[in-house]
Amino acid sequence: MAIRISEPFTKDKFADLKAGDSVLITGTVYTARDAAHKRITEAIARGEEPPFPIQDSIIYYVGPTPPKPGRPIGSAGPTTSYRMDAYAPTLLDLGEVAMIGKGQRSEEVMQAVTRNGAVYLAAIGGAAALMARCVKSAEVIAYDDLGAEAVRKLYVEDLPVVVVLDPVGGNLYVEGREEYLNSIK
Amino acid sequence: MREISVKAIEDSIAKMCIDANHYLDEDLKNCMAQHLAEEPSLVGRQMLESIQENIAIAEEGIFPLCQDTGMACVFLEIGQDVHLIDGNLEDAINEGVRRGYGDGYLRKSIVRDPLDRVNTGDNTPAYIHYEIVPGDKVTITVAPKGFGSENMSKIKMLPPAAGENGVKDFVVEVAEMAGANPCPPIVVGVGIGGTFDKAALMAKKALLKPLDKPNESPYYDAMEKELLDRINALGIGPQGFGGKTTALAVNIITAPTHIAGLPVAVNVNCHVSRHKTVVL
Numbered sequence: 486m487a488i489r490i491s492e493p494f495t496k497d498k499f500a501d502l503k504a505g506d507s508v509l510i511t512g513t514v515y516t517a518r519d520a521a522h523k524r525i526t527e528a529i530a531r532g533e534e535p536p537f538p539i540q541d542s543i544i545y546y547v548g549p550t551p552p553k554p555g556r557p558i559g560s561a562g563p564t565t566s567y568r569m570d571a572y573a574p575t576l577l578d579l580g581e582v583a584m585i586g587k588g589q590r591s592e593e594v595m596q597a598v599t600r601n602g603a604v605y606l607a608a609i610g611g612a613a614a615l616m617a618r619c620v621k622s623a624e625v626i627a628y629d630d631l632g633a634e635a636v637r638k639l640y641v642e643d644l645p646v647v648v649v650l651d652p653v654g655g656n657l658y659v660e661g662r663e664e665y666l667n668s669i670k
Numbered sequence: 671m672r673e674i675s676v677k678a679i680e681d682s683i684a685k686m687c688i689d690a691n692h693y694l695d696e697d698l699k700n701c702m703a704q705h706l707a708e709e710p711s712l713v714g715r716q717m718l719e720s721i722q723e724n725i726a727i728a729e730e731g732i733f734p735l736c737q738d739t740g741m742a743c744v745f746l747e748i749g750q751d752v753h754l755i756d757g758n759l760e761d762a763i764n765e766g767v768r769r770g771y772g773d774g775y776l777r778k779s780i781v782r783d784p785l786d787r788v789n790t791g792d793n794t795p796a797y798i799h800y801e802i803v804p805g806d807k808v809t810i811t812v813a814p815k816g817f818g819s820e821n822m823s824k825i826k827m828l829p830p831a832a833g834e835n836g837v838k839d840f841v842v843e844v845a846e847m848a849g850a851n852p853c854p855p856i857v858v859g860v861g862i863g864g865t866f867d868k869a870a871l872m873a874k875k876a877l878l879k880p881l882d883k884p885n886e887s888p889y890y891d892a893m894e895k896e897l898l899d900r901i902n903a904l905g906i907g908p909q910g911f912g913g914k915t916t917a918l919a920v921n922i923i924t925a926p927t928h929i930a931g932l933p934v935a936v937n938v939n940c941h942v943s944r945h946k947t948v949v950l
């Protein structure tokens with residue numbers, strides 16, 4: 486059974502999640518890939534306001550396809566997360582509550598997740614049409630020149646994700662593999 | 671001499687860019703269904719079912735299969751008795767890609783320089799590979815390639831003494847290192863022999879081979895099966911959440927090589943293994 490989490494995305498709502506839990510997210514999430522992460526963290530370093538409040542934010546690593554007329558967005562699945570590893574700890578330390586992406590993270594990111602009681606969630610890589618249907622509205626709010634990589638404010642309904650890194654150090658990529666290999670012994 | 675207009679090539683490429691990004695071939699869908707039936711892991715089955723649902727949604731023609739609609743890899747086999755008319759072939763190929771990615775609302779993912787990284791805005795230039803073949807036809811394949819999986823690809827110049835086992839261990843190692851990054855289940859293209867660049871090209875072309883046909887060589891067919899079994903014993907599973915189906919298929923292409931070398935290239939593709947072909 487999937488756990489439903491709705492905004493506001495305060496950390497207490499994520500505190501009990503365990504690696505492997507299925508979650509449905511409803512509310513505002515912000516999109517950013519590596520190019521946008523670079524600009525956001527550089528803006529923060531210069532003492533400027535980031536394009537959205539980082540505290541209690543969920544950042545979805547996605548560069549969607551262009552929307553067809555009458556649709557809020559095109560296909561919108563996760564991009565590989567390790568490209569954001571250099572920037573993620575800064576944002577987690579500023580209160581980002583969840584990252585949505587796919588694939589392994591660095592040691593530094595894993596430590597920043599547990600240090601801050603945050604989570605790393607995986608969306609289904611390559612199931613981008615399925616996830617597009619969960620996006621009810623989308624608006625570019627920064628770095629328009631980056632095209633697909635611009636920062637968008639999305640409103641999502643029941644976006645399906647799976648907990649990979651939980652707030653107490655659980656890691657689905659390690660545990661899921663071990664569990665499966667033990668189950669077939 | 672048969673005349674073929676480059677405009678016809680342009681039109682087919684534009685259409686194939688859109689089709690490849692919405693409709694997967696039957697061999698891949700059948701392969702997926704077969705692995706789903708044999709997947710012991712519950713979460714693994716759930717992921718494969720979601721991927722099947724995604725394929726069905728994309729077939730409605732509104733949303734592409736993946737948001738990474740890829741770098742347009744275009745392969746042309748040009749019959750030596752063909753005379754191409756009505757303009758420059760390379761321009762026509764790029765115009766086809768430009769139109770396909772524009773009209774199809776596909777993502778523009780190409781930067782003009784690897785270091786200054788300014789997006790070209792129309793997904794050109796395409797990656798183009800030409801081959802001259804006998805006959806008076808032009809065969810065009812468009813294979814949009816996502817980079818989540820491309821980035822997990824590797825090449826190694828093994829010493830000949832590494833032999834069969836060295837080749838096999840390297841292929842399995844690449845799949846294991848890739849882990850959850852290339853959106854498993856993956857399709858694995860392997861090029862063995864040739865030169866440094868030839869091995870990589872063969873690995874990419876191996877991704878275009880049908881998944882339901884045995885390798886022409888019984889020896890390499892057995893190797894493909896063994897490699898698939900070994901990769902699917904790693905436990906990575908669909909999306910890396912644990913399970914059997916880490917790979918859907920392994921395809922191998924080989925070529926003669928030098929007495930001093932044993933190049934091996936592994937091109938990783940995701941389950942969104944896209945390619946369309948037409949013959950003009």
Ligand code: SF4
Nearest residue numbers: 611736816818853940
């Ligand atoms: S690796 Fe394939 S399925 Fe995954 S995001 Fe890239 S193109 Fe899509």
